[in-house]
Amino acid sequence: MFLMSITTSENLHGIVFWIMGSLDEPNKMLIQITLYSALAGLLISYLFARPLNALLLGQEKAAYLGINSKTTIRLLFLTASLLTGICVSVAGVIGFVGLVIPHLIRLVAGSDYRFLLIGSFLGGGLFLVLSDIVARTIISPNELPIGVITGIAGGILFIIVLNQSRNKKRHGI
Structure with missing residues (x-):
């Protein structure tokens, strides 16, 4: 916030993109x-x-x-x-990649860290690249910060996974 308040308007765009990830x-x-x-x-x-x-x-x-x-x-x-x-x-700060992707990979690959670590590494990278493609093309020729896309997608995925786990607990699965 301090850097944003004292910087020039030309640098402000770069700071905002770093805060939201790029x-x-x-x-x-x-x-x-x-x-x-x-x-x-x-x-x-x-x-x-x-x-x-x-x-x-x-x-x-x-x-x-x-x-x-x-x-x-x-x-x-x-x-x-x-x-x-x-x-x-x-x-910059790109949210939800490290929070959601390992949990999704765990659902697919299980809890064995020999598979979970590599799967999370590759899955997180793939999610980030796909999010970057969406961020660059969704409002073309402008670009959204990637954190906006990962936040929306990660939030939705997180809610879906949370609801599924709650439903499993309710039904005794």
């Missing part, structure tokens, strides 16, 4: 850093697929299986925080 990044170095960081984050996370599967049973039972849950949680929290910081610094 994949319009001309700097190839930033794109490469983001790509390599995302792949490194996927690899690091995938190395923890077995401990994550064990943690589904709870920290105490995971400890009986030889998993150091505190270290696992801390390392994965650090990895996720660094990845989030890198992505937000390049693309």
